[in-house]
Amino acid sequence: MLKDLVKSEEFHLCTYVSSEDGKLWQQCVWSQRGKECTEVAKHYITVAAKPEYHPTLLNIINTVVYYSFEDAYRVLQECKECIPESKEVLELADQCMKNSTKGRFPVIVIEGLDATGKTTLTQSLQEILRGALLRSPPGCLSQWRARFDAEPPLIRRAFYALGNYISACDIARESAKSPVIVDRYWHSTAAYAIATEVGGTLESLPSSHSEVYRWPRDLLTPDLVVLLTVRPEERARRLLARGVEKTREEAELEANNLFRQKVEEAYRRIQDPACVVIDASPSKEEVLSEVLLLIQKHCNL
Numbered sequence: 001m002l003k004d005l006v007k008s009e010e011f012h013l014c015t016y017v018s019s020e021d022g023k024l025w026q027q028c029v030w031s032q033r034g035k036e037c038t039e040v041a042k043h044y045i046t047v048a049a050k051p052e053y054h055p056t057l058l059n060i061i062n063t064v065v066y067y068s069f070e071d072a073y074r075v076l077q078e079c080k081e082c083i084p085e086s087k088e089v090l091e092l093a094d095q096c097m098k099n100s101t102k103g104r105f106p107v108i109v110i111e112g113l114d115a116t117g118k119t120t121l122t123q124s125l126q127e128i129l130r131g132a133l134l135r136s137p138p139g140c141l142s143q144w145r146a147r148f149d150a151e152p153p154l155i156r157r158a159f160y161a162l163g164n165y166i167s168a169c170d171i172a173r174e175s176a177k178s179p180v181i182v183d184r185y186w187h188s189t190a191a192y193a194i195a196t197e198v199g200g201t202l203e204s205l206p207s208s209h210s211e212v213y214r215w216p217r218d219l220l221t222p223d224l225v226v227l228l229t230v231r232p233e234e235r236a237r238r239l240l241a242r243g244v245e246k247t248r249e250e251a252e253l254e255a256n257n258l259f260r261q262k263v264e265e266a267y268r269r270i271q272d273p274a275c276v277v278i279d280a281s282p283s284k285e286e287v288l289s290e291v292l293l294l295i296q297k298h299c300n301l
């Protein structure tokens with residue numbers, strides 16, 4: 001490639017020379033015209049202070065995390081031609097009341113990474129509290145989930161965002177009749193989107209007070225959000241017991257460890273409502289009684 005470049009009539013070239021301590025670099029820009037090569041510019045390059053916002057933050061708001069029904073809705077509207085399934089999702093979204101108002105019974109959301117015990121706990125809570133068990137995305141969207149999972153983040157995340165609004169409609173209706181337990185909701189949508197978008201380590205996540213962690217202004221707010229966390233070894237044991245072969249499970253843990261940490265940290269940073277973090281590594285009975293205590297405390301049940 002360099003040979004082709006040198007053969008061409010005109011090209012620019014940069015050379016870099018570092019200072020002895022490596023903190024300052026001198027950049028020379030050379031311009032070659034015919035046989036003549038002249039230095040046209042000289043710059044100094046040094047390490048700048050860390051910017052207040054990580055550059056990936058600019059790619060989060062309203063491109064992978066949506067903060068209103070309209071913003072998510074508009075994305076799927078744009079997709080109607082190329083993704084016909086969007087029309088059906090939009091129709092369901094049209095039917096759901098915007099600004100669904102919560103009923104008089106408490107709404108409790110259970111969040112956490114996979115295999116942290118959400119299904120187990122939400123089923124027990126439903127029985128004990130004689131409540132309704134809902135999830136986000138709701139069952140009516142299941143048939144299109146794989147389709148949207150295959151789309152780029154802009155579209156995929158808009159689908160999940162609308163899923164929360166459609167679930168909110170069910171939550172509003174059911175919470176007028178009984179307590180409502182919700183398996184995943186907004187925290188999952190935002191935390192997975194942020195963790196996927198932000199490269200690098202935990203350090204690269206937007207800082208705790210960043211606006212990316214704010215709750216959408218028009219989405220029904222639950223009374224309590226519980227985040228289940230599980231020690232990595234216990235999670236591995238549960239996956240194994242669930243039938244995931246050891247080698248695959250170990251490889252997955254290793255490859256995704258950093259990602260999982262980022263998702264969990266993003267969960268913890270989401271505000272208004274923030275989640276109450278509990279260690280879900282103990283037995284099912286212990287986890288259940290701890291969460292029941294939390295519900296008593298937060299929801300007057």
Ligand SMILES: Nc1ncnc2c1ncn2[C@@H]1O[C@H](COP(=O)(O)OP(=O)(O)O)[C@@H](O)[C@H]1O
Nearest residue numbers: 114115116117118119120238242282283284287
């Ligand atoms: N507290 C617990 N102690 C031990 N095993 C548990 C506990 N909670 C759930 N499990 C088991 O761990 C596995 C994953 O739980 P599940 O409820 O399906 O998690 P999730 O819905 O978060 O993916 C299941 O096999 C379940 O029986």
Ligand SMILES: Nc1ccn([C@@H]2O[C@H](COP(=O)(O)OP(=O)(O)O)[C@@H](O)[C@H]2O)c(=O)n1
Nearest residue numbers: 113114115136137160184185186188189192
């Ligand atoms: N409310 C929700 C629920 C799931 N999701 C997405 O769905 C994925 C996890 O959902 P899942 O159903 O496989 O999780 P489990 O309930 O099986 O643990 C995450 O990767 C999120 O990207 C979301 O964005 N919003």
